[in-house]
Amino acid sequence: MKNLKSKYTIWTFLLCASVLLGACKKEYLNPNGASATDVLSSAKGLTGVTVGLQKAYSTSRAGLLYASLSLNGITTNELISINTGNTNEERLMAGGVQVDGNNTIVLGVWTASNKIIYDADNVINNAVNLADKNYAAGLIAHASIFKAIALGNLSEFWEKIPAGIGLNVGFINRLDGFNKAIATIENAQAVIAANAISTTFLGNIPTGVDIPNTLNALKARYALFAGNYALALTAANAVDLTKRSTFTYDALNLNPIFEIATSTNNVVQPKNINLGQTGVNVPDAGDLRIPFYTVINTTVRINGFGVSTFAQIPLYLPGEMTLIKAEAYVRQATPNLASALTELNKLVTKTPAQDPFGVGAGLPAITGSPTAQTLLDLIYKHRCIELFMSGLKLEDMRRFNQPLTDRKRNFFPYPFAERDNNTNTPADPTF
Template identity: 80%
Template sequence: MKNLKSKYIGYTFLFTAITFSVACNKEYLNPNAATADDVLTSAKGLTGVTVGLQKSYSTTRPSVLYASITLNGLTTNELISINTGNTNEERLVAGGVQVDGSNTILGNVWTGANKIIYDADNVINNAAALPDKNYAAGLIAHASIFKALALGNLSEFWENVPASTGKNVQFVTRIEGYNKAIATIDNAIAVIAANPISTSFSGNIPGGIDIVNTLNALKARYALFAGNYALALTAANAVDLTKKSTFTYDALNLNPLFEIATSTNNVIQPKNLNLGQTGVNVPDAGDLRIPFYTTVNTTVRINGFGVGTFTQIPVYLPGEITLIKAEAYARQATPNLSSSLTELNKIVTKTAATDPFGLGAALPMLTGPYTQQQLLDLIYKHRCIELFMSGLKLDDMRRFNQPLADRKRNFFPYPFQERDNNPNTPANPTF
């Protein structure tokens, strides 16, 4: 993030303090501080809150981004725990009943995502009243990205998700959670279609995120996860695959993968050079995505998007969007296997030079013919490689009917802090 955005971070901390004070019986007021109304009724205050959403999601230790990558990776055998003293990571590796509501990594995803949804709603709802509709459109679109990401994280890891924020909330199914993310995105797309985002707003937020392409990319992702293949295909076709959309880092806001794992070699690392894949899903010999994502320094270490302090992390990969198209074609009511194979081959044959992030397998073209199931099996294999450490594999394993024995949990128990304070918390899954 650019240092010039730091003036807005104070609003984030102020708003966080105000939020938490509401949940407490005792109230401590600073008569010299701005009130919540001051923050939520000004463009400057709302900008501070939405910049804080990005910081909380992608940089703050422990961020939702880092926690979700760790939770997903240890559960699906992408990653291993390096230090047996790291109890929470070790219990995720053990899986099953060893993972309970006390696990702090679970808690970081749950609490962080719900807090982001709460703050994003405040931005979205209050920005609509601002007189500068173009600036307001930027606020709404930017906040909607992080609300959608937070809803997506909750829906991937839990069977049911909160229907709203507040006290004693009800729960809805995870599919409804994905559809809530899509509805949030649709609202943002409609707002910016009516009032294009002003350049003044773009200059007041961290660089890196391509807002329009990101909205369409996330819509395609969550439509796919919700089983709406026609919508997934339409949204994926709206994404410009030549563009990058990234979380950016600087001396004050470090890449969390590098800061926590790579630099210390004391928390998580890739399981092996096969990225934890076995059997027919082992990467092909010569697949150049392996040296992109991994390096060997006595043991297998993180490379790719966790290699450096300031390395950008993609919000989504262009390769993900192409693989969404391949899967949507294969799964639609009347499967289009020819188009599915065409999209899959774009990933299989892609070279680093033709990818915005320098990620390419550079393998020979697949020739087929393939049945629908054979194509889906190949799409799953290449999603596991192309999207390594993206935090998406657990949903893939369920969607592609991978054996339960290949993952440590299917869904997660609800954190104790939720169960202890909300009588509507659903029963925990058995696995």
Template identity: 60%
Template sequence: MKSLRNTTSKYITCIAIAWAFCLASCTKEYQDPSRAKTDVALTSQQGLTAVAIGLQRVYTLNRTGVMFNSVAANGFITNEFSLLNSGNIPELQLSTGGAAVDGTNTILFNLWTSANKIIYDADLVIANAGNLGDKGYASGLIAYSSIFKAMAIGNLSQYWERIPDGTGKNVPFIVRAAGFAKAIAVLDNALTVIAANPISSSFNSNIPPTINIVNTLHALKARYALFAGNYPLALTEANLVDLTKTSSFAFDATSPNVLFTVISSNNVFQPININLGLTGTNVPDVVDKRIPFYTFFAGTPTATIRMGGFATTTSTPFPVYLPGEIMLIKAEVLTRQPDLTNALAELNKVVTKTSDPFGVAAALPALTGPYTQQQLLDLIYKHRSIELYASGLKIEDMRRFNQPVASRKRNFFPYPFQERDNNTNTPADPGF
């Protein structure tokens, strides 16, 4: 049996190599100045593996990665978070909202840059993996890299009206609906590659074990099909996700959970209140066990609200998707068809859930209805807001469920000045 120490050492070595590539490639076109060295690395199985594993590091890395900045930006503009220190200027801009958010915001810049860096590096892996002799290993590289490429495109499409169609110089922009379609195409290609050549055990032994590749491809495809309004595809893909299996980003003392690092300082942001920022009929039931999961009180002499959930320890994993998200995708699609009877049954799977691989369980009595289509949609929005708290998905939900514009602080984000300065195709900023 392979020792944990040796396995961990291998991951750290690969990540270190990949991060070296990352540091060497922070130009506008995300290119490595030492091109010859990169070209050599991209012809070897070891080099491609290092770059692929590096995608996860860029996605989750400290406060510069996609994960943290997506959660933070979304949390402020949808009233999930309360700002604790107005000296944190990027957070202050997002907490204020409106015109206070401009192209200087470093949270948005980090989100934009990290996402485009991931797309660039994933393209290198996908383009070169097919040259390897071991097709099963190659399919693993393509599928794993496609996960991060799709999430990078998806995040850009959630926050900006238009996104770059590529990572080169002066690339054109496409509407965000085309961005979701592009993310789905990336995932489709990965599934096709896997069907032709199943992922080899040797590849699986060389990557962090907490990402379930096949389930994640289907879950993300369901998510982005839902966002794109392709409801039949969203339902088909959601039904292909095995909800007994999990997929998450793992952390440890060397690479700590960035949300815990930020939250534990109690100097940046915390949950806005125990209602998670929800008001009116969306306020969680007082006995909803997801509230003590996502929040708790600590500190002296007066205890204040703190974020729990996926920000509780250095090593708390962060889910790529939650089982509840997949159930709620099914409920929403069935409601919109409409198939209200089966939709309510799917919603009740979330409402009555008493156990969950990640601990997210409302444990509430079943909803009995009868409900109209709009009433069910309202309930689904409410439970998505609770179940998927601080996941970075709420702004997309607010638009899709036609929540009042006044209930959020921005609708779409302005483009980073660095992009505008280097790409003449950058669109005009949205008014709100």
């Protein structure tokens, strides 16, 4: 990752300088004069960095949120490219060797993830030096959310991920990447357990993100992906399923799904009314999640969390936590199939009115005594529906041993920008 460190430093300081300039009405700052000491040693400067993290993740076509949803969605047949002039989306549609290290969507996910990790580390490592430990706790917890998500994205899309940021860094296994995300979260949880997040900090960041619940939800997600089912179950049980944790948008920061895809109808849209599912995984007739996520406007169009300019996008869905519990019960060392079925039926029978986001299947309960494999098959099916356009399906397809022919790639090649500057870059996967 040659030269990335200096580049990220410049981006971070310029961003923070602009934040500082706008925050103090009677203070005139030179945006080119913000030094590392100025930015990383003050609560105001560190707040600017962590607010920038959220913006870099959740807004624009270059943001990690939109890029990862597109990369995952096209690869797993959730989404289709609808304009042949969009070369990079079209190559993802073709899949296989047509996706190489030049693909700008692949590069975007890689670069955005690594930049977020770098900036988050600056916040986490410097906030500990602040005198106000409650404000510092907020900074560390908020930045840790985005670092964990970035680590998770790298680990979902690549076989190996960078061990850090710098010249010719080494690489670690993707499983270690998930565990690194978990360690980041647990550090944040220990910090806020010792010093509660100050209300002053919460008043200085965008509204919507429920930090404690999001930390537990992400820990549950990545523990599941890492095969740590006991931890996944414990973390999922700690999430308050009545609460919302969302990215909120305004006139300056638009919902990226609506801005780029829904409003233009020129980039991606759902593949079909079945969300790209085939065979036994096709949604049941009457599944109320289909009209939530899709709408017919001549063709199948995006609805749900991409329906409007200011539509909020969840950091996680309550239904994801319920499905994690169901899966963890099946996959733990001593399977508990009865509890797994109970959790799965909570999801299957839930109506839109019973969900904080209005996501509900409203289907009859599953009856009988399903086997472990039957339950896993049903959990996979309902993850594909409940978590449509969440960016998680590719990881699910691998974990549930779905046929390789059902996806366009299994893992992604490393961007040429990385390979050309880092001699430790691993060999590309064959598929």
